[in-house]
Amino acid sequence: MIDILDAIERWRSDGQRVALATVVGVEKSAPRDPGAAMAVNERGEVAGSVSGGCVEAAVYEEAQDAIAGGRPRLVTYGISDEQASEQGLTCGGTIYVFVERLDW
Amino acid sequence: MTIFERFSASLHGDEPVALVTRLDDDLPGAKLLVDRHGRLGDLGSPRLNATVEAEARALLTFGQTALRTFGENGEPIPLGREARVFIQSFAPKPDMYIFGAIDFSRTMARIGKYLGYRVTVVDARPVFATARRIPDADKVVVAWPDEFLRNARVDARTTIIVLTHDQKFDIPLLLVALGTDAGYIGAMGSRRTHAARVEELRAAGIGDPDLARISAPIGLDIGARTPEETALSIASEIVALRSGRGGGRLRDSASPVHPQTSHATR
Numbered sequence: 001m002i003d004i005l006d007a008i009e010r011w012r013s014d015g016q017r018v019a020l021a022t023v024v025g026v027e028k029s030a031p032r033d034p035g036a037a038m039a040v041n042e043r044g045e046v047a048g049s050v051s052g053g054c055v056e057a058a059v060y061e062e063a064q065d066a067i068a069g070g071r072p073r074l075v076t077y078g079i080s081d082e083q084a085s086e087q088g089l090t091c092g093g094t095i096y097v098f099v100e101r102l103d104w
Numbered sequence: 105m106t107i108f109e110r111f112s113a114s115l116h117g118d119e120p121v122a123l124v125t126r127l128d129d130d131l132p133g134a135k136l137l138v139d140r141h142g143r144l145g146d147l148g149s150p151r152l153n154a155t156v157e158a159e160a161r162a163l164l165t166f167g168q169t170a171l172r173t174f175g176e177n178g179e180p181i182p183l184g185r186e187a188r189v190f191i192q193s194f195a196p197k198p199d200m201y202i203f204g205a206i207d208f209s210r211t212m213a214r215i216g217k218y219l220g221y222r223v224t225v226v227d228a229r230p231v232f233a234t235a236r237r238i239p240d241a242d243k244v245v246v247a248w249p250d251e252f253l254r255n256a257r258v259d260a261r262t263t264i265i266v267l268t269h270d271q272k273f274d275i276p277l278l279l280v281a282l283g284t285d286a287g288y289i290g291a292m293g294s295r296r297t298h299a300a301r302v303e304e305l306r307a308a309g310i311g312d313p314d315l316a317r318i319s320a321p322i323g324l325d326i327g328a329r330t331p332e333e334t335a336l337s338i339a340s341e342i343v344a345l346r347s348g349r350g351g352g353r354l355r356d357s358a359s360p361v362h363p364q365t366s367h368a369t370r
Contacts, residue, residue: 001123002115002194009112024127024190025171035169035192072133098125098190100133104107104145 001037007047008039008102016041018102019063023050024074028093039102042067050097051077062099072100107137107145114139120167120195120261122160128188130176136189138164151178152187160191165261165346166220167195197222201256202241203249203277204267205232208292211335212265214240219339221263226252228273250276258284263342265322266291275304282314288342290319324351 001022011018023036031052038048038056040063050059055077062075078094105113107123114121119139126134126147136145136153138160147153155178163170169192175182200221202209209225216223217240224243227233233246245252249268258264264286268274274291278301281289291298298320305315323337324344344351354361 001192005112005115012108022125022190022192024125033169034171034190074127074132098127098133100125102108104133104135 001035001048004037004039004048007045011039011041011045012102016043017067018042019066019099020102021050021059021063021097021099023095024098025096026093027095030093030095032095038063040064040067051095055095055097059097059099062097066099066101069101072098074098107135110139110144111137115194118196120164120193122164122191122193122195124156124160124192125190126187127171127190128186130185130187136160147187147189149177152176154178155180156189156191160193162347163191164193164195165198167193167197168220169193198259198261198263199224199257200263200265201226201253202265202267203227203253203273204269204292205229205234205238205244206267206269207331208267208334210238210240211331212267212338213238215335215339216240216263217242219343224256227268249273250280253277253280253284258286260285260287262286263288264290265338269293269297271301271304274301275308278305278318279308279310282310282317288319288345289317290322290338290341292322293320295321319345 008018019040021038023032023034025034032050036050038046038050038059040046040060049056075097111121111123122138124136126132131148134147136143136147136156138157143157147156152174155174159172172189172191173182174180174187176185176187198221200216200223202212202225205225205227213223213225223241224245225238225241226245226247226249228248230246233244235244238244264281266274266277269292278291302315319341323334324340326337328334328337340351
């Protein structure tokens with residue numbers, strides 16, 4: 001979160017709406033620990049990450065939806081070895097990501 | 105000031121802050137911020153806010169982040185509807201300064217590290233103050249204890265442990281320690297040793313309220329003998345003091361097992 005604070009502040013001072021996605025839990029091996037966060041603004045710019053690249057695209061979609069007024073939500077990404085290899089990624093485990101519009 | 109603004113100001117100011125987010129479907133995204141000034145935000149009920157604040161303060165002491173589940177009104181064990189919260193701490197590790205590089209310092213450094221402290225061991229004697237003798241310390245420093253402490257970073261979460269056991273070091277060191285707002289100041293030595301110390305400190309102008317800040321003889325009364333047991337006894341006293349508990353047996357007490365209010369960020 002600290003790593004993306006500057007970007008968030010810049011976007012907010014530009015009047016951009018911002019969505020925040022935070023890893024709130026992980027099972028087994030996950031590339032990033034709870035607290036890792038990614039922010040997206042309404043122009044589609046991204047700061048930070050929630051995994052080693054496995055789920056960022058999916059989280060990006062959720063974030064866009066949150067910016068558009070969608071309800072804050074908890075999203076689970078169970079990354080089976082099979083899926084991971086299909087995507088050509090090395091992630092394993094399951095991660096829980098909370099996605100919300102940063103309107104607080 | 106919004107929650108985000110206060111949160112961001114804390115991070116920029118390097119001040120400890122915890123950010124709590126409610127995750128369950130009842131109030132997803134509800135926020136509570138906890139910092140040294142108090143709390144801001146609302147998770148849905150006053151009791152839930154109070155319970156979560158206490159939990160957040162305890163986690164904040166060591167910069168820990170956790171998922172917790174409470175009853176919708178803040179009951180520690182939910183029976184009906186649940187409130188799931190994500191508590192994220194932003195805090196530098198608290199410091200533990202151990203003065204004197206003796207056998208007890210080795211075990212104290214180890215348990216201090218285990219509890220989440222950044223451990224520094226200080227001794228004026230280069231022969232004893234070596235990383236090889238105290239492998240678990242983050243830093244081993246050769247310096248005069250009082251001089252070191254005068255220039256060290258100390259806040260309310262800091263723990264100062266005086267194991268020098270030598271009046272010539274102890275007294276100047278304790279005088280500096282009492283001038284800080286360290287949350288714990290402990291000094292090793294027998295009752296007789298400490299009585300002699302108290303006499304010298306009084307002569308130096310220290311009054312009763314300050315003398316009462318010194319934990320001496322150091323540790324909880326668990327019959328500790330070995331360096332390992334002694335470290336356990338001191339560590340337990342540190343935790344008990346921080347949470348405002350006496351340190352007795354839970355089976356002999358009628359109060360709740362987990363502190364309802366926390367003094368964690370002292």
